[in-house]
Amino acid sequence: MSSQVFSHSAFNSQLKKYYGFYAGGFIAFVILLAIAEQMGMSRRWIGYWFLFATIGLYAGIGIMSRTSEVAEYYVAGRRVPAFFNGMATGADWMSAASFIAMAGGLFLGGFDGLAFVMGWTGGYCLVAFLLAPYLRKFGQFTIPDFLAERYGGNIVRSIGVISAITCSFVYVVAQIYGVGLITSRFTGLEFGVGVFVGLGGILVCSMLGGMKAVTWTQVAQYIILIIAYMTPVVWLGIKHTGIPIPQLAYGYTLQKVTELEKKITADPKEQEVRKTFADRAAAGRAALANQDKAYADGKAKVEKDLADAKASGDAAKVAAAEKAVAAYPKDVVAARSIWQREAGLQARTGGPRPHAEAYPGKDEKARDTARLNFIGIVFCMMFGTAALPHILMRYYTTPSVQQARVSVFWSLFFIFLLYFTAPCLAVLAKFDMYSNLVGSSFSALPAWAANWAKVDPGLLNITDINKDGIVQWAEVVIGGDLIVLATPEIAGLPYVVSGLVAAGGLAAALSTADGLLLTIANALSHDLYYKMIDPSASTAKRVTISKVLLIFVAITAAWVTSLKPGDILFLVGAAFSIAASAFFPPLVMGVFWKRANKWGAIVGMLAGLGICLYYMMRTYPFFTNMGVPKMDLWWGLNPISAGMIGLPVGLVTIWIVSLLTAPPSKEVQELVEHVRYPHLAGDAVVSEAR
Amino acid sequence: MQLTEKHQEYWRKNLVYTAILLLVWFVVTFVEAWYARELNSITFFGFPFGFYMSAQGSLAIYVVIIGIYAILMRKLDLKYNVDEGELE
Numbered sequence: 001m002s003s004q005v006f007s008h009s010a011f012n013s014q015l016k017k018y019y020g021f022y023a024g025g026f027i028a029f030v031i032l033l034a035i036a037e038q039m040g041m042s043r044r045w046i047g048y049w050f051l052f053a054t055i056g057l058y059a060g061i062g063i064m065s066r067t068s069e070v071a072e073y074y075v076a077g078r079r080v081p082a083f084f085n086g087m088a089t090g091a092d093w094m095s096a097a098s099f100i101a102m103a104g105g106l107f108l109g110g111f112d113g114l115a116f117v118m119g120w121t122g123g124y125c126l127v128a129f130l131l132a133p134y135l136r137k138f139g140q141f142t143i144p145d146f147l148a149e150r151y152g153g154n155i156v157r158s159i160g161v162i163s164a165i166t167c168s169f170v171y172v173v174a175q176i177y178g179v180g181l182i183t184s185r186f187t188g189l190e191f192g193v194g195v196f197v198g199l200g201g202i203l204v205c206s207m208l209g210g211m212k213a214v215t216w217t218q219v220a221q222y223i224i225l226i227i228a229y230m231t232p233v234v235w236l237g238i239k240h241t242g243i244p245i246p247q248l249a250y251g252y253t254l255q256k257v258t259e260l261e262k263k264i265t266a267d268p269k270e271q272e273v274r275k276t277f278a279d280r281a282a283a284g285r286a287a288l289a290n291q292d293k294a295y296a297d298g299k300a301k302v303e304k305d306l307a308d309a310k311a312s313g314d315a316a317k318v319a320a321a322e323k324a325v326a327a328y329p330k331d332v333v334a335a336r337s338i339w340q341r342e343a344g345l346q347a348r349t350g351g352p353r354p355h356a357e358a359y360p361g362k363d364e365k366a367r368d369t370a371r372l373n374f375i376g377i378v379f380c381m382m383f384g385t386a387a388l389p390h391i392l393m394r395y396y397t398t399p400s401v402q403q404a405r406v407s408v409f410w411s412l413f414f415i416f417l418l419y420f421t422a423p424c425l426a427v428l429a430k431f432d433m434y435s436n437l438v439g440s441s442f443s444a445l446p447a448w449a450a451n452w453a454k455v456d457p458g459l460l461n462i463t464d465i466n467k468d469g470i471v472q473w474a475e476v477v478i479g480g481d482l483i484v485l486a487t488p489e490i491a492g493l494p495y496v497v498s499g500l501v502a503a504g505g506l507a508a509a510l511s512t513a514d515g516l517l518l519t520i521a522n523a524l525s526h527d528l529y530y531k532m533i534d535p536s537a538s539t540a541k542r543v544t545i546s547k548v549l550l551i552f553v554a555i556t557a558a559w560v561t562s563l564k565p566g567d568i569l570f571l572v573g574a575a576f577s578i579a580a581s582a583f584f585p586p587l588v589m590g591v592f593w594k595r596a597n598k599w600g601a602i603v604g605m606l607a608g609l610g611i612c613l614y615y616m617m618r619t620y621p622f623f624t625n626m627g628v629p630k631m632d633l634w635w636g637l638n639p640i641s642a643g644m645i646g647l648p649v650g651l652v653t654i655w656i657v658s659l660l661t662a663p664p665s666k667e668v669q670e671l672v673e674h675v676r677y678p679h680l681a682g683d684a685v686v687s688e689a690r
Numbered sequence: 691m692q693l694t695e696k697h698q699e700y701w702r703k704n705l706v707y708t709a710i711l712l713l714v715w716f717v718v719t720f721v722e723a724w725y726a727r728e729l730n731s732i733t734f735f736g737f738p739f740g741f742y743m744s745a746q747g748s749l750a751i752y753v754v755i756i757g758i759y760a761i762l763m764r765k766l767d768l769k770y771n772v773d774e775g776e777l778e
Contacts, residue, residue: 133763678773680772
């Protein structure tokens with residue numbers, strides 16, 4: 001025992017030393033690039049340096065950690081200390097959505113966006129109290145492993161494998177999309193090329209060393225992503241609040257934002273722009289209501305203008321009128337899309353959304369629906385967190401049950417650092433825009449705004465609607481991703497920090513993709529192949545098969561990504577709802593209720609998953625547009641929160657069906673007792689027998 | 691192995707800890723979100739209180755209660771002799 005004490009603590013302090021050097025080295029690398037930028041290195045090269053240096057680094061860690069040992073490959077040898085497992089979980093957890101889209105969501109949605117902040121942190125309470133320590137004591141390799149041992153039989157394992165693959169695959173597509181977006185934006189490579197460069201980094205790492213390599217790479221990625229997220233926020237915070245920890249002081253900035261919102265809402269020039277939009281939207285709706293007539297009238301009008309212009313003999317007028325005739329839509333179908341766009345301007349007539357107000361709405365009913373959907377998202381994100389296989393798997397890798405408990409603490413601590421910063425960033429960026437962008441003259445826009453409006457009109461579009469030469473807030477359209485990407489420039493930092501932010505976003509997307517791909521490949525190789533098809537396969541063969549499957553899955557995922565399916569936020573939300581409905585009930589009841597049995601689990605998982613998928617298919621426009629009959633929302637609950645229906649259905653079904661069928665065998669009941677105690681006399685024998 | 695009365699007691703205490711901490715979790719999450727509008731009329735360090743809780747307060751409480759759980763369970767393991775030895 002004493003030699004073990006020594007080896008664990010020595011390992012731990014060695015790791016701290018290595019990663020300390022590594023973090024210092026990374027900061028030195030950034031400083032060197034900053035100096036190079038001052039000496040005239042081009043932006044494109046800074047982008048390349050960040051891309052290739054960081055991917056090369058991850059690949060290097062992957063090569064150093066290569067292994068073909070089963071326990072090393074699947075669970076990193078079960079010797080990852082709590083602190084480092086916490087960092088690895090943080091990186092595993094925080095995806096492109098957390099890093100790039102979240103602050104933007106908070107910027108646009110105000111209070112409503114906080115549902116994701118709460119859901120993606122509070123879920124760790126469920127992991128800590130209900131799952132992590134028990135799964136660690138169980139101590140196998142995958143989540144379907146636990147379900148199969150606890151409930152017995154290949155049916156449960158198969159449903160587990162299918163659910164694990166479904167939710168991980170949906171989620172990994174969203175990550176690879178993020179990888180492609182970041183690499184293409186910061187290096188100018190094409191989206192498709194970007195996807196495959198990133199994929200190369202993911203594969204070298206996870207294929208050679210499985211969980212072992214992924215763990216140590218994720219720790220490295222966490223360090224990069226947190227440095228990248230904090231640097232510009234701290235800078236912007238000093239600019240607006242005067243202290244380097246703006247997270248504590250932005251309440252007063254929020255008050256100023258609220259003041260400015262009132263000012264903008266009341267400003268006559270702003271109202272003029274909103275009125276213009278309201279009129280255009282009304283005209284668009286009118287045209288849509290009577291399409292043939294609107295088309296004929298519009299056509300007659302441009303033709304009459306041309307005739308008038310010709311009669312007046314003014315050459316410039318004639319040219320303009322001829323242009324209008326040529327630009328007029330060629331048929332009603334073409335005109336319809338223009339009218340629809342005009343009618344959509346209704347969304348811009350409302351004035352700034354009050355940032356801190358909870359559940360705004362036109363009447364009591366709208367406000368209550370907003371509240372229900374806020375709670376629905378919190379609920380699904382929390383229970384989904386506690387059921388995503390790639391996260392739960394991480395708690396198999398700690399040396400002991402107690403370390404697993406402590407590790408959840410560190411995980412959430414490291415996640416918390418980013419998540420309590422995102423709302424602060426949103427408020428600071430909003431304050432900056434309200435005070436520096438609004439009211440500036442179109443001929444002298446702030447440098448970052450001029451730059452981004454030119455580079456990417458999808459993220460920032462400013463048009464002088466009322467032709468007064470001054471920017472009104474109503475004239476600005478912002479894409480959510482802009483906030484994180486443009487913060488370094490808003491804060492007036494050199495381009496090297498923008499490169500750093502891109503590297504951070506890439507680290508976030510790659511680390512999550514690594515963990516997910518490994519989960520899918522392990523479910524296929526361990527659960528499907530080894531446990532169900534060929535139980536006599538040698539360990540070397542199992543690991544080889546896992547590696548081959550990993551490549552196959554990665555390429556399939558990249559291919560699906562290149563089709564650019566649907567809305568990323570919905571994909572992520574769907575993965576959480578699916579995980580919450582299918583996994584949470586059988587996992588938790590498996591530990592806390594001995595009486596839960598095989599048939600309860602089977603029917604419960606199918607019922608939970610089924611109702612969740614049914615609700616999404618019948619209500620989400622992507623499916624209903626493909627011909628699935630549409631139905632009304634239940635209590636106004638959005639399709640992304642389908643898990644709020646699926647999870648309770650799953651729990652109740654397991655309960656009822658278990659009680660109606662025979663209790664589980666004595667061995668299973670003993671297994672439940674076994675996982676409930678960190679150590680029982682006789683445990684060693686049990687774990688060797690397994 | 692056959693579980694003793696002491697083992698049963700350990701598990702019961704574990705359930706009590708879990709239930710209390712989950713209650714805290716439930717209150718700072720769902721009760722807080724339900725009354726966010728009302729809480730927003732209180733000002734806390736410049737923040738509307740409902741906004742503050744959803745953006746920071748509840749998150750910090752999550753971190754703290756997970757830490758408390760780890761410490762309490764460590765003590766309970768040692769007291770009931772079901773700990774795993776010095777594997778730190």
